[in-house]
Amino acid sequence: MPSEHPQPLFVLVRPQMGENIGAAARAMWNFGLDRMRLVAPRDGWPNPAADAMASGAGRLLDEAMLCPDLPAAVADCSYVFATTARQRELTKPVFSPERAMQVAAEKIAAGETVAVLFGPERAGLENEDIARANAIISVPVNPDFPSLNLAQCVLLTGYEWRRNTGEVAPEVVAAGKSGWASGLEIEKLAEHYEAQLHEAGFFFPETKADNMKVNLRNLWSRMPLTQADVQMLHGIMRQMVRWKRRGG
Known part of the structure; x- marks a missing residue:
């Protein structure tokens, strides 16, 4: 049976070679991790x-949960x-791997079930797989040679789980395809909303209007908006104005 020690689940998604699955099990057990799940191994299971290749960590393979697809593998996971x-x-x-495992420890301590996905050896996880995740762990590899062996990635993450101390890199949020909104785009959005809200009589009473406008500007600057976010917010306001002018 898996140990009672709270820990994340390590999910190998469509692993290709049995040798790499065994090496991943060995890497997990090096750091006290023994909850492995396998999603559609290419060469079947058991292997x-x-x-x-497990070299003393065969118990992890015996107890590994075999899942037909990724949704089934993470159905009981909250993060x-x-x-x-x-x-x-x-x-x-x-x-970063360090920060991710710190967050994982915090969530697991609060009673959540956390999983970490590892992709197949040839190309890693597909975007369809990553879309089902709440967050990304970005491994800081050489950009000229980003290929990372499955077992090595498992080893690195297991090590950070075990260590879980020291200085970590700050959390960041990727902007996606559209990119972050520029200062000018945020300014135009603020002007659009301020003008329409002024017409609607939102800035009332007049004695508080200036402070309300400052607070609204501060709201826009505090939000990490992408260009797509800005376009959507412009569209929302335009549609609300059209709806009102048609008589609701």
């Missing part, structure tokens, strides 16, 4: 090649990380 060494066009929080 004798995995047993040969999911996806590991990748490549930049993705998806707007998600992006963590």
